[in-house]
Amino acid sequence: MAQYSRISGSVGLITLSNPPVNALSAAVRQGIVDTVEKALGDPQVKSVVICGQDGIFCGGADIKEFGKNMSGPPLIPMIHTIECATKPMVAAIEGSALGGGLELALGCHYRIAHSKARLGLPEVTLGLLPAAGGSQRLPRLIGVPAALDLITTGRHVTAAEALQLGIVDQVTDHATVDAAVKFALSVAGKPLDTRRISTYPCPHVSDVDALCENVMQKVRKSAHGAIAPIACVQAVRAAATLPYTQGMEREKELMATLYTSGQARALQYSFFAQRAVSKWRIPSGARWDTSTPRPLHKVAVIGLGTMGRGITVALAQAGLPVITVETHEKQLMEAKRAVSDMLNRGAKRRGVAPPLDKISYSCNLQDLADVDLVIEAVFEDMTLKKKVFRQLSAVCKPGTLLCTNTSGLDVDQLASQSRNPELVVGMHFFAPAHVMKLLEVVYGPQSSPQAVATAMQLGKKMGKVSVAVGNCRGFVGNRMLKLYTEQASFLLEEGATPDLVDQAIEEFGFPMGVFKVSDLSGLDVGWRIRKEEKLAGLSVASGQSTRIREGRRYSPLADLLCEQGRFGQKTGRGWYQYDKPGGRVARSDPWLHHFLEEYRAQHGLVARHIDHQEVLERCLYAMINEGFRILEDGIAAGPEDIDVIYVFGYGWPRHRGGPMFYSGMVGLEKVLERLEHYYQAHPDVPHLQPCRLLRRLVARGSPPVHKWREVIKNLHSQL
Numbered sequence: 159m160a161q162y163s164r165i166s167g168s169v170g171l172i173t174l175s176n177p178p179v180n181a182l183s184a185a186v187r188q189g190i191v192d193t194v195e196k197a198l199g200d201p202q203v204k205s206v207v208i209c210g211q212d213g214i215f216c217g218g219a220d221i222k223e224f225g226k227n228m229s230g231p232p233l234i235p236m237i238h239t240i241e242c243a244t245k246p247m248v249a250a251i252e253g254s255a256l257g258g259g260l261e262l263a264l265g266c267h268y269r270i271a272h273s274k275a276r277l278g279l280p281e282v283t284l285g286l287l288p289a290a291g292g293s294q295r296l297p298r299l300i301g302v303p304a305a306l307d308l309i310t311t312g313r314h315v316t317a318a319e320a321l322q323l324g325i326v327d328q329v330t331d332h333a334t335v336d337a338a339v340k341f342a343l344s345v346a347g348k349p350l351d352t353r354r355i356s357t358y359p360c361p362h363v364s365d366v367d368a369l370c371e372n373v374m375q376k377v378r379k380s381a382h383g384a385i386a387p388i389a390c391v392q393a394v395r396a397a398a399t400l401p402y403t404q405g406m407e408r409e410k411e412l413m414a415t416l417y418t419s420g421q422a423r424a425l426q427y428s429f430f431a432q433r434a435v436s437k438w439r440i441p442s443g444a445r446w447d448t449s450t451p452r453p454l455h456k457v458a459v460i461g462l463g464t465m466g467r468g469i470t471v472a473l474a475q476a477g478l479p480v481i482t483v484e485t486h487e488k489q490l491m492e493a494k495r496a497v498s499d500m501l502n503r504g505a506k507r508r509g510v511a512p513p514l515d516k517i518s519y520s521c522n523l524q525d526l527a528d529v530d531l532v533i534e535a536v537f538e539d540m541t542l543k544k545k546v547f548r549q550l551s552a553v554c555k556p557g558t559l560l561c562t563n564t565s566g567l568d569v570d571q572l573a574s575q576s577r578n579p580e581l582v583v584g585m586h587f588f589a590p591a592h593v594m595k596l597l598e599v600v601y602g603p604q605s606s607p608q609a610v611a612t613a614m615q616l617g618k619k620m621g622k623v624s625v626a627v628g629n630c631r632g633f634v635g636n637r638m639l640k641l642y643t644e645q646a647s648f649l650l651e652e653g654a655t656p657d658l659v660d661q662a663i664e665e666f667g668f669p670m671g672v673f674k675v676s677d678l679s680g681l682d683v684g685w686r687i688r689k690e691e692k693l694a695g696l697s698v699a700s701g702q703s704t705r706i707r708e709g710r711r712y713s714p715l716a717d718l719l720c721e722q723g724r725f726g727q728k729t730g731r732g733w734y735q736y737d738k739p740g741g742r743v744a745r746s747d748p749w750l751h752h753f754l755e756e757y758r759a760q761h762g763l764v765a766r767h768i769d770h771q772e773v774l775e776r777c778l779y780a781m782i783n784e785g786f787r788i789l790e791d792g793i794a795a796g797p798e799d800i801d802v803i804y805v806f807g808y809g810w811p812r813h814r815g816g817p818m819f820y821s822g823m824v825g826l827e828k829v830l831e832r833l834e835h836y837y838q839a840h841p842d843v844p845h846l847q848p849c850r851l852l853r854r855l856v857a858r859g860s861p862p863v864h865k866w867r868e869v870i871k872n873l874h875s876q877l
């Protein structure tokens with residue numbers, strides 16, 4: 159787990175060896191303790207280099223060990239021994255030095271990094287803080303403001319930035335271990351008193367209290383209820399105000415609270431869930447490790463509206479040659495200007511050249527004859543999409559993959575328009591498509607393993623977190639969202655206000671409440687779909703009650719607002735009022751409150767008091783219940799897929815893991831009991847009826863989330 163050798167006569171070389179990221183498991187820690195002792199005890203050895211196997215220094219503590227009984231030597235004394243060593247210890251950093259990995263390097267007397275290395279203390283993203291001395295050493299090394307930035311955000315820095323900040327002593331473009339060994343030879347025998355970071359005073363800041371308070375306020379605002387960023391500020395403040403040993407005590411105290419917290423469990427679950435979804439498998443038996451993606455030399459985007467533009471930008475930024483098609487020259491040129499602006503802005507931010515030359519623009523579908531993959535991003539209209547698919551089938555070379563960007567239309571219906579339905583998949587991007595991380599890759603019963611593998615790999619190349627999901631109305635994300643927004647509207651009918659509902663949801667940790675999001679995305683979008691589905695507008699069957707559709711409760715509130723031209727931010731009025739059309743600051747609207755009162759009076763509804771708890775239970779449990787149905791239907795492979803979709807696409811607070819993980823934290827029995835309660839109170843809302851999988855899980859004693867797949871498998875095998 160740590161190998162030891164002596165090279166160049168007098169340099170002890172310790173190599174961490176725990177693929178794939180050399181995490182500091184108990185065995186690795188033991189290996190380090192043993193090899194350090196060996197090196198320090200060997201009179202021939204004058205200096206020591208610590209490196210990692212396979213081009214990565216160390217990904218930090220072994221996250222899989224968290225929550226279990228700790229065994230093996232602890233990190234803090236191990237790093238302390240390294241720092242106290244009387245022979246120079248040099249860290250040779252290749253790949254990544256993260257978390258405990260960087261803390262280990264900070265215990266060394268010198269750090270040499272490869273130019274492509276990344277360094278950071280990302281513990282905050284796991285609900286923790288750098289508790290192997292990182293919160294105390296980093297501020298002493300680089301100063302309080304820079305340490306606060308790195309530790310509270312968990313961001314990784316490049317080797318160049320690490321050099322500039324003073325985290326590393328040297329950056330090399332060559333073999334890092336060779337450079338470190340050369341360096342170790344050059345410092346052998348030199349005094350080390352000035353190299354032990356724990357002995358440094360923290361660099362002076364004029365008003366450390368004001369600085370920390372300022373950062374604390376910012377952190378509280380952006381944390382949406384997460385506790386780790388706050389503890390990180392407190393730990394760094396301790397470094398700035400207390401001697402090292404007392405600072406270490408404070409670090410330990412703060413870590414003890416975080417370590418056992420539900421938030422840390424949720425964030426660590428989320429870390430592994432994000433990785434688990436890339437290992438997709440679909441009901442046909444196709445899976446990530448047996449399916450070969452098709453190489454993509456050139457791709458196309460059809461339709462340059464908001465989504466098409468974002469997708470084009472993301473493809474070009476991923477380095478792929480793209481040809482884009484719009485029907486009219488004027489729209490094409492308008493889109494070209496917008497895409498170029500977006501690329502220029504992005505490039506400026508990242509300090510790189512804009513990849514403008516990756517994109518070509520055309521009004522002619524015939525230009526797509528030689529592309530390997532097309533993403534159709536035309537208007538969300540089945541007739542139009544079908545027409546485009548028929549045209550593409552005729553134009554594209556054999557083997558071209560046809561992908562549709564849709565937020566919920568039937569991908570199988572579209573596939574049926576193609577000569578090769580096995581080459582059709584859905585790619586549900588989220589707006590703005592060049593920013594949002596989530597991609598739902600929608601497979602149908604005929605989609606080939608290669609088609610799914612190619613779309614998943616393309617998503618990864620575009621920097622997306624891609625999740626493979628089955629085809630159904632709304633796929634996973636929007637299917638669940640429908641239930642959430644529906645409950646929110648019902649609550650307004652029953653006595654709540656948009657302000658109250660949004661406040662409850664924002665306090666839970668969503669960046670925006672459901673009605674603010676609706677105003678932002680535009681109420682007209684859903685209205686058009688409901689009109690097409692004959693749920694709203696003139697096509698509603700005559701004699702139909704305003705509040706019932708297809709035998710179920712229906713809330714026409716959003717339709718009524720649309721009929722008044724209240725489409726949200728774009729019209730300056732929606733569930734809230736804005737200072738002007740396009741305004742962004744939502745203000746409570748007395749008109750809306752009056753409108754709700756009139757609506758209730760008209761329909762004989764008596765407003766009752768609704769509290770935050772009911773808002774959360776109704777909105778979130780209805781959504782969670784649908785998540786269980788999605789698992790039952792085999793549309794998502796496991797709870798992790800749903801949770802990743804919600805965290806990356808719908809603003810679900812990451813420190814709450816995702817809706818399915820959250821239901822486990824609340825307790826499945828409780829979720830079941832509350833759903834039963836609400837279904838009894840609202841029998842005209844069938845979606846509140848607890849689904850079979852939820853009942854089955856409770857009957858099995860509510861196993862933890864990682865055991866649900868077994869229960870789901872049993873359920874499927876009985877169907």
Ligand SMILES: CC(C)(COP(=O)(O)OP(=O)(O)OC[C@H]1O[C@@H](n2cnc3c(N)ncnc32)[C@H](O)[C@@H]1OP(=O)(O)O)[C@@H](O)C(=O)NCCC(=O)NCCSC(=O)C[C@@H](O)CCCCCCCCCCCCC(=O)O
Nearest residue numbers: 181217218219220221256257258280288289290414417433
């Ligand atoms: C390193 C990466 C950047 C690599 O990225 P890449 O894309 O190449 O690869 P993947 O991300 O796909 O990962 C490959 C593979 O490896 C697994 N993995 C990655 N990192 C770890 C890890 N750190 N531990 C375990 N496993 C890891 C990953 O899951 C993949 O596995 P798979 O099966 O899917 O192939 C990237 O991986 C990355 O960013 N990793 C995470 C980096 C990170 O966040 N590091 C910080 C870890 S936390 C830490 O270091 C804490 C320290 O500060 C030490 C703290 C001391 C602890 C003391 C505990 C005291 C407790 C006291 C409380 C007592 C309370 C009481 O009981 O009273």
